Amino acid sequence: MATLIYSLCALTSLACVVLLWRAQRRSRSRLLFWTAWCFLLLTVNNVLLVLDKVVFPVEVDLRFWRLSTGLVAVALLLYGLVMEEN
Numbered sequence: 709m710a711t712l713i714y715s716l717c718a719l720t721s722l723a724c725v726v727l728l729w730r731a732q733r734r735s736r737s738r739l740l741f742w743t744a745w746c747f748l749l750l751t752v753n754n755v756l757l758v759l760d761k762v763v764f765p766v767e768v769d770l771r772f773w774r775l776s777t778g779l780v781a782v783a784l785l786l787y788g789l790v791m792e793e794n
Contacts, residue, residue: 711762718754721747742788749781 724747732740753774760770 711758714754714758714761718751718758721751721754725751738792739788742784742792746781746785746788749777749784753777753781 725744728740728744728747731737732744756770756774756777760768760774764770
């Protein structure tokens with residue numbers, strides 16, 4: 709059951725990336741640009757979660773990489789929210 713939930717989270721994040729990139733290309737909004745990058749890294753984070761918990765549960769510890777991508781994703785979104793006016 710956990711595998712299904714983790715996979716659905718990754719697919720949902722990927723769908724958000726696609727929708728955000730399409731909207732950004734139409735409107736040229738810088739905030740959408742930074743949000744799309746945030747969700748791209750959150751998708752990577754979710755894929756790493758699937759790899760860490762399902763594919764390599766004992767052999768490899770990907771916690772550092774998961775936390776790093778999450779931190780960079782939130783930092784990009786925060787940068788976009790603070791620095792972009794429109």
